[in-house]
Amino acid sequence: MGLGAAVVVVLLALAVTVGIGIFRGAGAPVQSVGGSVSTAAPSAPPEAALYVHVSGSVVAPGLYVLAGDARVVDAVAAAGGFADGADTNGLNLARPLSDGEQLHVPSVGEVSTPAAPSERGGQTDPRVNLNTADATQLDALPRIGPAMAERIIQWREANGRFTSVEDLLAVPGIGDKMLESLRELVTI
Structure with a gap:
């Protein structure tokens, strides 16, 4: 029985050491x-x-x-x-x-x-941020009404943050001409 208890103690110490190493490594900045x-x-x-x-x-x-x-x-x-x-x-x-x-x-x-x-x-940027704007802010843009503002928000919710202004082309109803009219008025 003494040998079995010694094996259990060694295994327990090994498990604690590995667990502490994993725990410490998880929070450290890379x-x-x-x-x-x-x-x-x-x-x-x-x-x-x-x-x-x-x-x-x-x-x-x-x-x-x-x-x-x-x-x-x-x-x-x-x-x-x-x-x-x-x-x-x-x-x-x-x-x-x-x-x-x-x-x-x-x-x-x-x-x-x-x-x-x-x-x-x-x-202090006066442009509308596509990643944070609400429907009212988007609706204030030229050629964007309530329905288009909602489509922009739905696209953002489904696909994540806009990574460029050109991502607006993926929103149904926005084409090249509308994108050009919005380019200087929006940011990401």
Whole structure:
């Protein structure tokens, strides 16, 4: 009986060691470049991943890979949360993020300067975002009525995020001519 108990103890210790190794490996970031890039995926980023550059008053500014449905609150959390002196009311934490966006977290008293068009990241961009717009926002576009707005939303729900403005061509009823009239008025 002593040998059987020893075998059970060894097998139990082995199982615990393997289990701890698997558990620890599951949550570790795969990549970290200069301490400013991190990914949550164990291999390639998910299909609907967003790359967001978080700057300003956060604990760890940098480039983060987030889920496709991430919001500002998720980007701030990925960057370690607000730093001391952050203007926590300076952002809409519920706003959905866009791929390639730069999210700047202001400090209390910071005077914001208008962003260049390529740095807007959707915050001050007057164009309608195809991935976040509701039916009312889409309906306000020229040549888009309530029915077409609903078809755009249905396409988005069935196929995921728009990856380019040209994806509008896949929406029933939108052709080349309509796409050209919308091209400068929409973004992804």
